[in-house]
Amino acid sequence: MAGERIAVITGASSGIGAASARQLARAGFHVVAGARRTDRLQALAEEVGATTLALDVTDPASVTAFAAAVRDRHGQADLLVNNAGTGVGLDPVAEGRDDDWQATMDTNVVGLLRVTRTFLPLLRAAPHAHIVNLGSIAGFEVYPGGAGYTASKHAVRAITDTLRLELNGEPIRITEIAPGMVETEFSVIRFRGDTTKADDVYAGVQPLTADDIADCITWAVTRPPHVDIDFMVVRPVAQAASYKVARNRS
Numbered sequence: 001m002a003g004e005r006i007a008v009i010t011g012a013s014s015g016i017g018a019a020s021a022r023q024l025a026r027a028g029f030h031v032v033a034g035a036r037r038t039d040r041l042q043a044l045a046e047e048v049g050a051t052t053l054a055l056d057v058t059d060p061a062s063v064t065a066f067a068a069a070v071r072d073r074h075g076q077a078d079l080l081v082n083n084a085g086t087g088v089g090l091d092p093v094a095e096g097r098d099d100d101w102q103a104t105m106d107t108n109v110v111g112l113l114r115v116t117r118t119f120l121p122l123l124r125a126a127p128h129a130h131i132v133n134l135g136s137i138a139g140f141e142v143y144p145g146g147a148g149y150t151a152s153k154h155a156v157r158a159i160t161d162t163l164r165l166e167l168n169g170e171p172i173r174i175t176e177i178a179p180g181m182v183e184t185e186f187s188v189i190r191f192r193g194d195t196t197k198a199d200d201v202y203a204g205v206q207p208l209t210a211d212d213i214a215d216c217i218t219w220a221v222t223r224p225p226h227v228d229i230d231f232m233v234v235r236p237v238a239q240a241a242s243y244k245v246a247r248n249r250s
């Protein structure tokens with residue numbers, strides 16, 4: 001539809017990305033949803049009328065094809081939500097695996113940089129645009145076993161602030177949302193499919209939901225175009241730090 005604002009979301013097949021697709025569609029955006037699991041995206045397309053496209057942020061050809069499809073269909077992107085992310089493994093550095101570190105860095109750091117670079121011409125084609133990066137409290141806190149993931153999210157902090165300097169003078173806002181504990185498939189992936197260990201992460205505590213974070217994203221991107229929400233930290237009330245969570249074990 002002419003005049004419709006285009007929201008591109010990476011990693012929209014589950015968790016925060018899928019919730020954001022639903023809420024941004026309700027807020028009036030036309031959503032372009034990308035992820036590797038296109039079957040999951042199909043359900044979203046039927047639900048909110050999103051455009052769905054295969055995307056692997058670690059694959060340069062996939063990112064190029066994804067952006068080309070957005071350019072051909074819409075000519076611009078008004079909003080880019082860099083949400084795709086992972087954090088495989090929770091081993092101390094002494095036992096860390098190269099594959100886990102590589103997957104985490106390739107997705108959370110190089111993937112986010114690659115997608116951003118590829119979409120900048122489309123964001124610049126919009127009258128005003130917005131980039132939202134999914135950081136984490138792991139972007140400024142650390143915990144044992146988290147070196148690979150916390151390093152990647154510290155990098156997202158640095159990338160967000162660098163982009164703010166580089167894009168200064170252009171009508172492109174940049175926001176980093178840094179959630180604490182959110183109950184999604186994230187922990188299942190972290191524990192390599194072990195759902196018992198993943199469930200333990202949320203035992204005796206009320207975590208944030210994907211919708212809580214989607215709500216923050218939707219709020220930040222629906223402020224007037226001259227208002228930039230730089231950095232938003234959102235935690236469950238029971239989580240004082242990544243490693244300090246008040247649990248009700250009764």
Ligand code: NAP
Pocket residue numbers: 010011012013014015016017034035036037038040055056057058082083084085086107111134135136137178179180181182183184185186187189210
């Ligand atoms: P999730 O449910 O596991 O969702 C991750 C999403 O990223 C999935 O849609 C996945 O889709 C996508 N993804 C992973 N690798 C990808 C790749 N190579 N190319 C394209 N998409 C890829 O986890 P979530 O909690 O919603 O995580 C979303 C973001 O929030 C991440 O950046 C995460 O670091 C951040 N975060 C999460 C928490 C938390 O406690 N859950 C806290 C702070 C920050 P496919 O597998 O289908 O490709």
